[in-house]
Amino acid sequence: MAHRYQVIIVGGGPVGVGLSIDLGLRGISCAVIERRLQLSNIPKGQGLAQRTLEHFYFWGIADELRAARVMPQGHPIGQVTVYENLMSEFWHAAPDRVLLQPYYFQANERLPQYETEKVLRRRMAELACVDSYLGWTATSVEQDAQGVRVVASKDGTEEVWEGDYVVGCDGGHSMVREQADIERSGTDWDELVALVVFRSPELHEALKRFPDRSGYRVMHPDLKGYWMFFGRVDVGEEFFFHAPVPPGATEDLDVPGLLYRAVGREFECEIQHVGFWDLRVQVADEYRSGRVFIAGDAAHTHPPYGGFGLNNGLEDAVNLGWKLAAVLAGWGGDRLLASYSTERQAIFRDVGEDIIGGWIRDDRRLLEQYSPDTDREAFERHFEEMAKGYGHRLRDFEPHYEGSSVVIGPPDGVISAHGSHTFTARAGHHLPPQKLSSGSNVFEEMGSGFTLVALDARDEAVRAFEHAATSLKVPLRTIRDTFAGGREAYEVRMILVRPDQYVVWTGDTAPEDVEQVMRTVTGRL
Secondary structure, X not given: OOEEOOEEEEOOOXXXXXXXXXXXXXXXXXXXXXXXXOOOOOOOOOEEOHHHHHHHHHOOOHHHHHHOOOOOOOOOOOEEEEEOOOOOOOEEOOOOXXXXXXXXXXXXXXXXXXXXXXXXXXXXXXXXXXXXXXXXXXXXXXXXXXXXXXXXXXXXXXXXXXXXXXXXXXXXXXXXXXXXXXXXXXXXXXXXXXXXXXXXXXXXXXXXXXXXXXEEEEEOHHHOOOEXXXXXXXXXXXXXXXXEEOOOOOOOOOHHHHHHHHHOOOOOXXXXXXXXXXXXXXXXXXXXXXXXXXXXXXXXXXXXXXXXXXXXXXXXXXXXXXXXXXXXXXXXXXXXXXXXXXXXXXXXXXXXXXXXXHHHHHHXXXXXXXXXXXXXXXXXXXXXXXXXXXXXXHXXXXXXXXXXXXXXXXXXXXXXXXXXXXOOXXXXXXXXXXXXXXXXXXXXXXOOOEEEEEEOOOXXXXXXXXXXXXXXXXXXXXXXXXXXXXXXXXXXXXXXXXXXXEEEEEEOOOOOOHHHHHHHHOOOO
C-alpha cells in the first residue's frame, strides 16, 4: 500500500529539509525522501545571509544554528581582497554584508553546510507531520489531475508515495526536473575549478598580517577575472580553497603548487580533499510543471561566488512553503502556486547572468586595464574599488516581486534581483525591521499567516481588512502601533505583509475594495 502525504519532497539536503520544516510548522504532512544516510563532510555553503537567518528565526532554530558555528563566537565574517597572492602589499578588507544589517532582523552567520544540515534535521525530527525516509532513492515521478506518485527504492525494495504535490530538491542532476521535462539554460564559462580542503596552522599564522576575517579573495591578472579563494572552516588550521585550473588537470594536478602560488610561498599543509567543478550558471526555464515543483540546485546552479546558492535555495523553500500550505488549507488559489515560478525564476536569472557574470566581467576588465607595474597610483585607486565591489553588489542585491501577479505593486513593477535597500515599506519588497512601542521588533509580533501593520490607522480601515480576511478564511494578525518612534520611516500607515515577510500592499487607509486586494494577494483572482 502506498504511503500518503500532502507534499512529497525528493531530496533531503538543506533546501528539502528547510521546506519540510516550513510546511510542517503549518500543519502540512510531508515525506522527505533522501538517498544519503550520512552528511557530506565537505565544508561548502558556509555563508548564510541575514535574510536566511530570518528563516531560521521563524523556524525556531536561529539560536541553535549560531551555537553550531565552528569559528569562535564573535570572529568577524567578511573577506580580504588581495592582488596576485596572499603575501602581496596590495590588499583591502572592505565591508560587505555588514552594510546590509540595518535592513534585516537577524545578523548573518557562517558555518559549514554539514553543521547547518544537522540543525535542520534535528528540527525536522521534532515535527510530527514530517517523516523522513533516509537511504531511499527516488526513481520516478508521475502526476495526474488528482495528485502525484513517487516510486523509490532501497536495498532492492520498491515502495510508492502518493501526495497532492511533489517538490524536487534533488540537486543539479535532478531526476524530478528531468521527468517533469523542465528545460534549463544559462552560461558556461568553460572553466574548470578545483576545490581543496586542507589543514595548515602555518597558513593561519601567516594570515595574521590581515585583520581577522573568514575569507581571502586572491585576484591575479592571469586568471582573467576568476578568483582564487581561501575560506576558513575554523580559526586555527582548517581551510577550503577554490582556484581555476587547466582543462584536463584532474589527474595530475600539482595541488600543493596551486596553493603555494595563491599564498605566495611554500608552507606546511595537510590536504584532506580534492574535487572539481565547472564554472557555469544553469537556471530552469520554469520551476513548476503542474503538480511538480523544483527548488534549490534542482532549479538553479552556479559557481560558489558570493554565497548565493544555498541562500537562494532556502528562499525558494520559504516562498513555496506558505503557498502550498495556503492552497492545501483552501484559502490560496492556483495563481498563488503559479507565482512561485515567476517570482523565483526571475530572481535567479538576474543572480546568475547579471550579478555573478557581471562580477567576473568587471574584475577582468579592471585587471586588464590597470597594473601596479605601469601606473601604481591608478592601480591602487581602482583596486580599492574592486575590493569594495562585493559590498556594493550586495547592497544592490535586493530581490523583489513588484511585478508579481499576487502583489499590488506599482503599474510598471517588475520582478528583479536588482534594487535598493531602504526603510520605506514598498509593495513587493522585504519588510524592513522596526522597533514597536512595546520594545519588541515587528518581526517578533508577526504571525505565520498574513500580518497587517497598522500605524495610527483608522479603526474602520483596520476592521475592513480583518472582515475581508475572516470572510475569505485567510489567517491575519494585526499589529497596531503609533506612526512614530522610528516607524514613520515606513512612510505609510498600513502595510499588508504576506507569510514570507514580503509586503503585498501599502496605503494610508483601506482601498475601495479590500476583499479584491485579499483575493489578489492569495491568488484567487
